[in-house]
Amino acid sequence: MAYKIDDTCISCGQCEPECPVNCISAGDSQYVIDASACIDCGSCSSVCPVDAPKPE
Numbered sequence: 001m002a003y004k005i006d007d008t009c010i011s012c013g014q015c016e017p018e019c020p021v022n023c024i025s026a027g028d029s030q031y032v033i034d035a036s037a038c039i040d041c042g043s044c045s046s047v048c049p050v051d052a053p054k055p056e
Contacts, residue, residue, distance in 0.1 A: 001055050002038035003045065005031050009052040015044035 005015070009030035016024045016031060023037035024044060033044070035056065044053040 001040055002035035003033050003040065003042070003053045004035065004056040005033055005044075005052045006054055007052075008050045010050055012049060014047045014049065015053060018043040018047050 005024075007030070011026070011030050013026070013031070016026070020041060020043060021037050021039055023034040024031055025034070026032075030052070033053065040055065042053075045051065
């Protein structure tokens with residue numbers, strides 16, 4: 001199950017460098033995760049200050 005970044009994202013960018021498969025990128029108003037590339041590791045969730053990445 002892939003992770004998804006919810007609306008609580010503050011676009012701090014801490015999650016992007018933590019992704020081992022580089023599936024996180026800056027979107028229009030918040031960061032987004034490419035669900036087809038996500039390996040469900042949770043690295044993004046562990047560094048997020050607002051707990052925006054959640055399992056989908």
